[in-house]
Amino acid sequence: MLQRLAHVRNWIFDLDNTLYPASADLFRQVDAKMTAYIANRFAVDTAEAYRLQKSYFLGHGTTLAGLMTEQDVDPHEFLDFVHDVEMDVLEENAPLAAAIARLPGRKIVFTNGDGPYAGRVLERLGLSESFEAIHDIHAMDLIPKPQASAYAGLCAAFDLDPAQSLFADDMARNLAPAKAIGMTTVWVDNGSEQGHDADRAFIDYTTHDITHWLHDILEDQ
Template identity: 40%
Template sequence: MRSDVDTWILDLDNTLYPAGSALAEQLTHGILSAVAGFYGTDLTGARRIQAELVAQYGTSLRGAMVTRNIDPHEFLGFERRIDYTVLTPDPALAAALAALPGRRFVYTNGSVYHAEQALGRLGLTTHFDGVFDILAGDLIPKPYAESLDAFLTRFAIDPARAAMIDDLEVNLALPHERGMTTALITHEPSADGTPYQQIAPKRWQVQDLPAFLGYLSGQ
């Protein structure tokens, strides 16, 4: 596997930093507050509406645009109020990314602004060759084929020589079908204490991202 991969694709939220972080909490609250404001409801109602939007349209943003014709930049305005200082540099992850041969990309359903702020605080900005966000995908999110195709075309990526890491299994199904090596990151300890496991050909489950990337680069 290590000799076959020359393109590394990583999700941002709940992948490059843990799902239980203070930033993840702020994102959830920001999205729910935006939904509550646009749909005229409280946070309880917003949770129900947000779940319905994600189930039907892939993301809250896309659902809000379709059902309420909401401007995407207006919806994403909550990102400007996020405190990104809750993230701190991750030297181990930075070193592991730097050791990977070939190109590295962030593929996110968030915005470039959000990605740039998070990567900067994590100390990872210089370790990526590009960011593909929800706006670059014409507001069509992962896991839809239109989004993946646009991403692959933008950066001229050969799926057979690419590895994709994400915290949602649904986002990895199509890339795996296209020939990518895929890794589902859980950030949860494995039963046997190992930091990563191969669960099928070209499919992995990962608890410790720096350790897994170190394995991929032969460290």
């Protein structure tokens, strides 16, 4: 393994658009469901619902966080609705499963989605046995990445030393709090929607494909 990654004992991965490519368009289904939820809940047209959705997303880290803060939306109702999507756009990724299996140490999924949805995604990708645990939005007490408490809660829940941990996410802004507490950061820059912050000083590595990146570092052993 790359010598500069020899310190990593905890491999932490975001789920959506990280463990599968954004081009799979699964999250587009979720995104459309969020717009539909807002349109139905507040009796607005699709354009206004989409505007509100993105305003909440950019202002609060996730659409759900904004809806909870500003509209007192029931998170369970929202998550059940938006995660009711078809998984047939995802394919089993045996090379990714093989690469994760070779990583030394612990492997954890850290997602702003919920556990049942994450489990369905992992099963479709052939990764159900690849991770020790899924740390989801409920484990974060519904306070999502990039809020600092989400990262502190993750480390406390699994007794992780941030200095021995690597975190990969497709949202660049979600990497800043990880870097702030000492984690090594990997940005999966595969076309996912980003926020307005152009600062990337907190990113240690950038890849367009997490499978290729993992195989690359493993081949350097």
